[in-house]
Amino acid sequence: MDQDADQVAGGLVAAGQGYSLNEFITPEFEATFVPSVLHMFDVDGQTYLIPYVYNPAQFFYSKAAFEKAGVTAPKTWDELLIACEKITAAGLSPIAVESDIQGYNAVFFTYLLARLKGPGWMKEAAYDKTGEMWKDSAVLQAAQMSVELWAKGCVPEVSKGYKWPQAQQTVAAGETAMELVGAWLPTELVSATGPDFQWGSFNFPEVAGGAGKSTDMMAFMLSYMVLKDAPHPKESFEFIKFMLSEENQKGMVAAGLVGVPRKGVAWPANIADSQVAAETATVVFGEGDGLQGANAELWVKVIRDPFNDMFVGNVTPEQFVEKLAADTATFWK
Amino acid sequence: MKPRTSMVILFLLPASLFYLALFLVPAAWAFYYSAFDWSGFSDTMTFVGAGNFIRLLTEDPVFWRSFGNTLKIIFVGGFFTFSLAFLLAVLLNSGIKGKKVFRALIFMPNVIATIALTTLWAFAIYSPRSGILPNFFKLIGWEAGTKFLWMSPEHVFWSMLIAIVWINVGYFVVLILAGMDGIPLEFYEAAQLGRLSIHYGVWKTPAHLPVGLRHCHWRDDAPADCCSQYRCAPPDEARIPAILGENP
The missing domain is CATH 3.40.190.10 (Periplasmic binding protein-like II)
Known part of the structure; x- marks a missing residue:
């Protein structure tokens, strides 16, 4: 099969x-x-x-949009934030987010933790039966950085009103510059973009002082x-x-x-x-630092969906981390 | 066995067998499985009795949330569905032209797949980019309305509840209309008179009512001035069935 x-x-x-x-x-x-x-x-x-x-899983971007904004593929988180500013100044939205696709949005959290603590750490934290590993400051930092994308205008507020595939359609329509997703995106959008749409992609940026490399890939x-x-x-x-x-x-x-x-x-x-x-x-x-494959219930119920709840603004990063630690401990009981 | 009984059994058998095989038996199996700790794939099934149900009721916040949402759909959605259905049915039954066309239009959502309807609401009506509502608000220059995100996590339940009411209302309109069609016209007239007799202070008898019904003496306690502007007749309840076309 x-x-x-x-x-x-x-x-x-x-x-x-x-x-x-x-x-x-x-x-x-x-x-x-x-x-x-x-x-x-x-x-x-x-x-x-x-x-x-x-x-x-990478950032897929419209080369035309990047050219219009005068930006190149960012290599670090700070460069990504600067690129967002330039893209916004050029009259476009920087990052497309499908608010209702938890699996897509959790890629931000997975990558941020992989960049901050190195690949494999997230899985280790999830398997810590006390839930205490989630109290590492990097977890809160990753949660805050993902929310920062909204606060800094990288992700437009209107994305909260999108249902898949409305956000990715804005990339095809030339209104949004990029989206963090799997390499199926250009093919999935081909009927909307036409065959001549110029796509580029880049790895999730490195985070200053983090243990992970930009070549560690999901x-x-x-x-x-x-x-x-x-x-x-x-x-x-x-x-x-x-x-x-x-x-x-x-x-x-x-x-x-x-x-x-x-x-x-x-x-x-x-x-x-x-x-x-x-x-x-x-x-x-793999998805969720391999957690989806190793323990789907733990990944989906304890980490992925609560992360999305925070990502779209229903709870604060602090509340999310607290819940993550508590729910992990409960899960393993 | 009488021929009629065997015919009934023969005709009921296929549907009953399908119902048994595709609904009752799987439901019974699902209930059986619910007593086990089992992934659905593995070879080992651990019997836990009511354990899954206890976990569901005591530990699973998602269950309670979805249960609460279901109650809201039933009671809030139900209230608006029935209210709107009654209103539309009365309007359609008021002698409006093109009643059948309106009835068909209102019923139409029932014959369209739910997935298509929800897509319609999410994309064609609520979408911040292409939706009719945000674009209508834009057209009339209502900024706040334009920015309202119908499908955002905090609004999506109520937005979709509106869609649910819209989808279901047609079904009940048709049921209520069918009921209304079965009521003879005279009953409406009698009902109207009944109302008039109770609210005799403010009544005005519609011109199309039979002259014989235009009296205000259905009740003995009607004030004397009740008859001042209309032709009055003495209380004559025996006449009413005849006037309504019924056999005494």
């Missing part, structure tokens, strides 16, 4: 329904993948998921898995290998306008920057 890797990892694999493919994975097969992606969702050294579509992968009770696991894996052949991966790029994990296959032009990011990534992690 095939599905979004975070979902399958958090569902079927977590429930012990996956067939470990370690016995079939040869060094030659492994060598066909770009770095860090084949073992993203391993559990205790066992590989259950084989990725076939690679969607880096990605949404689509993956194949074989069910535990599959009568012909070997043949199933042969099929997966066939689908991941150079010819078929090129076919997916051409037909689906998507990025793929196989080395040496050129991605579509409008996500060419994403391919560079994928090939130079130092660490690749």
Whole structure:
């Protein structure tokens, strides 16, 4: 079967329904993948998921909008805030936010913590059964920085009134400059933008004094898995290998306008920057620093949805952090 | 078995089987599963009895929030749905031209998929960019109205409740209208007279009522001046059924 890797990892694999493919994975097969992606969702050294579509989570921007505002891809958080000012001054909205898509908005929190504390820290904090790790000052800082985007006009207030896909449509319409989301965005918007719309993308900026690098990247992968009770696991894996052949991966790029994990296959032009990011990534992690795949309920109920509640202004960063610590402790009881 | 009984069973059987297989049996299974700690995927199911329900009622704030919202939809939404439905039904029944057209228009949301209707409200009516409401407010120059975010987290429930009322009102209008159609016209006349007899101080008898009904002596305590401007007749309740076209 095939599905979004975070979902399958958090569902079927977590429930012990996956067939470990370690016995079939040869060094030659492994060598066909770009770095860090084949073992993203391993559990205790066992590989259950084989990725076939690679969607880096980055800022996707309209090159025309950036040109109009006279900005280049920001490398640090401070540069991002300055870019927001320039874009606003040019009469455009800087960042598109879909207020009702918690999964999209939690990417801000995931990245901010990964930049401040390094990738893997967020997952560690979530697994601290006392909830105390959330009281680290970086958590409140990350929450405050995400809210700062609204306060400083990076995200226009009107976004609170949008329902997906209204915000991303404003990027296609040339009213908003960028959006933090997966690499499917340019393809998803192609009917609104037309094929000639010029897209660029850049990694989530570094934060001064933080432990993470701008090349530590979050990605949404689509993956194949074989069910535990599959009568012909070997043949199933042969099929997966066939689908991941150079010819078929090129076919997916051409037909689906998507990025793929196989080395040496050129991605579509409008996500060419994403391919560079994928090939130079130092660490690749799944949704919520891998939490969606490791413990979906913990991620969604305790972290993701309460974060969005704060992000859209229903509670303060302080209240959010307090709730995060308390709810994590309750969750593990 | 009588032929009629077997015919009834024959005709009821397919629907009953579908209902049993697609609704009752799954519902029973769901109830059975609710007594277990189980992800839906794993091989192991741990029996927890009423544990899930206790957790739901004591620990899950989302459940109480959604339960509260459901109550609001039922009572607040229900109040406005019925009030509006009665109002529209009375208006449609008042002899308005094109009653059938209006009735069909009001009922129309019931035959459109809910997902299409909610999309219509979210995108075509409430959207800050393309919505009819914000753009209408812009047109009339009402700045505050333009900036009101109908779909923001703090407003979305009530905004969508308006949509729910709009969607459901047509269904009840049709039901109430069907009921109203079944009432003979004479009853309205009698009802009007009844009202007149109670509020005899302010009554004005509509010209189209039968002359015989234009009297104010249905009640013995009617004041004497009640008859001053109308032709009066002595109390004659025996005549009323005949006037209303009923057999005495």
